[in-house]
Amino acid sequence: MFDREYNIAEPTEEIRPYIKANQSGYRSLRRRAVIYETDGKWFLQACVVEGVTVNREIRKEASRNYARAVLFEDWLTLEELQEFIAQILQGEFSLGKYLLKTTSTHRQWTRERQPLSNYYMKYAGYVWTSKFHEPANAMNGELLSPKQPYYPDLHEAVKNWLPYPAYQGVTESRKGEVLLFLPETRAYFEDAIPNGNSVDLRIAGVEANKLSLEVKGAWWDEEGIHHFSENVHDGHTLLNVPDTASRLDYVLVDTAGAVYDFQQEDGYRHTGLGRKRKTDNDRTLLSIVREACLKGEGPTIEFKPFINPENAKIKEVIKTVVAFSNAQGGRIFFGINNGCELEGLDEELSKWAKTDAMEACNQYLGVLKAKIRDELRGDVYIDFNHTIVDGRRIAVIEIIEAKEKPVTIQQDKCLYIRRGSSTTKASPEEWRAIINTPENGILAPWMRKY
Secondary structure, eight states: OOSEEEEESOTHHHHHHHHHHTGGGEEEEEEEEEEEEETTEEEEEEEEEEEEETTOOOOOOOOEEOSSEEEEEEEEOHHHHHHHHHHHHHTEEEETTEEEEOOOSOOOEEEEEEOSSOSSOSSSEEEEEEEOSOOOOOOOSOBOOTTSOOBSSHHHHHHHHSOOSOOOGGGOTTTTEEEEEEEOOSOEEEEEEEETTEEEEEEESTTTTTSOEEEEEEEEETTEEEEEEEEOBTTEEEEEOOTTOSEEEEEEEETTOOEEEEEEEESSOBOTTOOOSOOOGGGOHHHHHHHHHHHOSBTTEEEEOOOOTTSTTHHHHHHHHHHHHTTTOEEEEETBOTTSOBOOSHHHHHHHHSSOHHHHHHHHHHHHHHHHHHHEESOOOEEEEEEEETTEEEEEEEEOOOSSSOOEETTOOOOEEEETTEEEEOOHHHHHHHHTSGGGOSSOGGGTTO
16 A cells, blocks of 8 residues: 555644645646435435546536435535645534534544545545445435435445445445545646556656656566666656566656556556556466465465455454555455355346346455545555456455554454464564564554553
């Protein structure tokens, strides 16, 4: 995971300079929310403040009012956004005449840099999130009102009204959140064109030709890591990466060290621009699944059936993610039983999402990603993917060993580790072994209270 920070108590101190730095690329800040009324009180289904870029034509729309729900829209200045954030921290804000009071005790913010292709918005940049209302059952029934569009339920309204690339309906984990979508407009990766042993990178942005930019990164082969740094001229640069490379990472930075965008890819996963070059065919996801079936469950391998994200068993998955993070990493395979037999997911996925299996699996992994992200405490790199093996769809979560340990679960004082093929609670001695690693110092400060 690249550039992610939790528990930010004063977000405006970081948001204000970022928006000002991007102000030449922003048209305005649009706020949209979906709220609903229950027992005389108004609740937040979701709220998004979106930085609208100058290359987008978006007309202002009037809020849509229904008997027990409102699809709200207004436009904010930077000062009004700062006031809105302050109100969220205080636990109360108004959308027009509608007053909302928080039900969440943890309203600190999380910030995460996103590449071009992500779960939140259609652009590269920062996403800020804060939980305002704890997830609850949304109102039932249709949204029907004179002179207003019809929606069969609140989830369809959210899907249409808010600028999410995808929304998972009942299983959506972003319910009750306030989100800020702040695109990076100064400079970002627009495309990567592979050509033999090179990759021609195209960089766009309103200041791409004014900034002193370079692309820093590395590629890997059997001999290990190979570093590179290339300057950007006239909106592009050329990376020399041999076909033997099994992995490629690069970051767009300026000479002062400011980060604008990033890209990571290997034989079966990618971020941002997607998989843009030839990679190691011997380590495809299909071969990784076959290899896991031969080895069976162990310190780095866990098999799971389909688990409904709303089922309590999802906690077992989260605990295993934590255990792998605190050890040497590992993979969780969905659709393989304990006997190492491929069972697949298509039937259960189609029932769950009521759509075709491929789209259902993408939705499923998106929900798992959000649920895991919301539960973890610590910086963890997790990759989500799926493939077809012998006619059966298998989903895979790969967890990379955490650079800073321990990784834990929010509101859980237990530390989970991997023992053989089982995920268990760590003993006091094992706590000390993880916490006292050189990377973490004598004792991680946030753990001292325990």
